[in-house]
Amino acid sequence: MAKITVDTQNCKGCLLCVAACPRGLIKKDERLNKKGFNPVKCVDAAQCSGCCLCAVICPDCCIEVYKENT
């Protein structure tokens, strides 16, 4: 079990995380944030493996990754 959280107000919608996610779980949110960008969202949290690749490539530190301690 893993999940990500996205700081949608500071996300600039560069979408680098969308390309980085090996399972294609991150998509552009059609709603705009206060800065006028389309932030990203995780569309299928149940599939997230907690690989952190989206967070590694995020230039704005908007993604936090959580993983079940096994």
Place this chain on the structure above:
Amino acid sequence: MEKIYSRPRSLRENPTHYCPGCGHGIAHKLVAQVVDELDIREKVIAIAPVGCAVIAYDYWDFDCSEAAHGRALAVATAIKRLRPENVVFTYQGDGDLAAIGTNETIHAANRGENLTVIFINNAVYGMTGGQMAPTTLLGQKTATTPRGRVAQEGLPLKISELLAGLGGVKYVERVSMHAPAEVLKAKRALTQAFQNQIDGVGFSLVEILSPCPTYWGKSPQKSAEWIRDVMIKEFPLGRIK
């Protein structure tokens, strides 16, 4: 659930002024992570450049100084000589380190100053409006080379290879940020460059190929692909010295 990835302590909460997809944000984060992991936050002194990263001191939560354009390594030399117990690094772009500051860069390297240099190469002047930089590729369109750079305007300046030929330089590696795996390699290179200074090895430089989507006229993803498919051919990755 346990948090396994979040903002490093040495990176402030401030949102950055960088454009969407800019490599500076990733590079700032990597530096902050390395500083945290080496536990040198109370000892490190950064020298911010002139260029897009000019207010890097607003983003890093450790001591920083500012230098005149291109003079970061001269300022770093003074600070390191006066405070040898501190870990001093410069963070410079290609307009700063490879154009106006070439003189300071070459001489600091040749003196073998025990410094860490982070060289952000995005092949363009970002802050001033996307003009040609010494590192601009042949054929690359910029504000001052609207039909693409030609050889008469100089070939792309390979600072890492140039400096690797100097005796005072101990470590040079070129890394990229076009994919998560490359970002992790860049972090290892930065760790090595900081560790070298702590161990007294000497002048260490990490060149980071960094995307500038705004002045490349590409989306962030296309910029990453351009680094992978075009830029790396001119600036090959790996350990140079």
